[in-house]
Amino acid sequence: MNNPFNLNNKNILVTGASSGIGKEVAITIANMGANVILNGRNAERLNIVAEIIKKDSTIVVCGDLTVGGTVQEIVATIPKLDGIVHAAGIMRLLPFKFISEPDLNEMMNVNFTAPTLLSLEILKKKKINNNSSIVYITSINGSVVGSKANAMYAASKGAISGIVRGMAIDLAKSKIRVNEVAPGMIETSGSMEIENIVSEDAIHEDKKKYPLGTYGQPEDVALACVYLLSDASKWVTGTKIIVDGGFTAQ
Numbered sequence: 001m002n003n004p005f006n007l008n009n010k011n012i013l014v015t016g017a018s019s020g021i022g023k024e025v026a027i028t029i030a031n032m033g034a035n036v037i038l039n040g041r042n043a044e045r046l047n048i049v050a051e052i053i054k055k056d057s058t059i060v061v062c063g064d065l066t067v068g069g070t071v072q073e074i075v076a077t078i079p080k081l082d083g084i085v086h087a088a089g090i091m092r093l094l095p096f097k098f099i100s101e102p103d104l105n106e107m108m109n110v111n112f113t114a115p116t117l118l119s120l121e122i123l124k125k126k127k128i129n130n131n132s133s134i135v136y137i138t139s140i141n142g143s144v145v146g147s148k149a150n151a152m153y154a155a156s157k158g159a160i161s162g163i164v165r166g167m168a169i170d171l172a173k174s175k176i177r178v179n180e181v182a183p184g185m186i187e188t189s190g191s192m193e194i195e196n197i198v199s200e201d202a203i204h205e206d207k208k209k210y211p212l213g214t215y216g217q218p219e220d221v222a223l224a225c226v227y228l229l230s231d232a233s234k235w236v237t238g239t240k241i242i243v244d245g246g247f248t249a250q
């Protein structure tokens with residue numbers, strides 16, 4: 001039987017592929033048959049991911065997406081795509097009244113402006129096929145709920161949540177689908193950095209807020225991406241899959 005979740009021969013660009021969720025997405029979708037193009041800033045860690053994937057079709061395009069000209073250079077070198085997973089992003093806890101304009105600009109640049117300009121450049125240079133799938137990794141923060149000292153991050157993810165719906169409508173005539181995966185707390189080096197500034201007791205208490213009793217793993221997000229990138233979701237656009245162990249069901 002044909003497996004509707006397979007990603008055979010699909011060229012898929014994954015940003016944030018050097019770490020955490022993006023790394024796991026890249027490895028998982030490669031296992032499901034995709035040819036993967038890996039982006040991140042750290043060349044050494046990207047090459048390790050390429051070694052794990054062990055496929056000649058893997059391409060590494062290293063670069064900081066917020067630096068002028070990088071997006072154009074990357075798009076010029078990549079093959080025509082069947083999918084994009086925007087997983088690059090930064091997280092930072094800061095109480096609302098301590099936010100400065102540079103903090104806000106940095107957060108919005110990395111989490112909102114850079115992925116938006118990357119999608120735009122790919123579309124303008126016709127580097128994406130009809131019937132493709134674009135997936136943004138957002139967060140339950142900003143997409144569904146708010147949390148303490150997280151307003152700036154929530155704003156950046158909420159902005160993506162909005163653009164997903166607008167893009168989905170505009171790109172539907174090319175049958176390009178646009179969706180978001182909104183995770184709760186996922187155990188990665190990025191989220192652990194935040195946890196370093198919170199006490200162990202507080203983490204223990206926080207985990208109790210998740211009905212399934214633990215934080216999520218990168219593979220929980222990666223498997224939702226497989227669905228959205230595959231033909232199994234061919235009639236799904238402009239929406240979100242929440243992957244949060246039941247947190248927002250309460």
Ligand SMILES: NC(=O)c1ccc[n+]([C@@H]2O[C@H](COP(=O)([O-])OP(=O)(O)OC[C@H]3O[C@@H](n4cnc5c(N)ncnc54)[C@H](OP(=O)(O)O)[C@@H]3O)[C@@H](O)[C@H]2O)c1
Nearest residue numbers: 016018019020021040041042064065088089186188190191
């Ligand atoms: N972990 C969670 O609990 C959680 C929950 C909800 C949503 N998310 C979202 O999921 C995504 C991945 O999070 P994570 O936990 O996997 O974080 P992570 O381990 O810190 O990984 C972040 C990735 O983004 C890349 N990146 C950051 N700034 C970049 C830039 N300017 N240009 C290119 N690449 C850049 C990093 O590249 P280098 O390392 O090579 O610099 C790295 O590959 C983020 O968008 C985050 O907001 C995470």
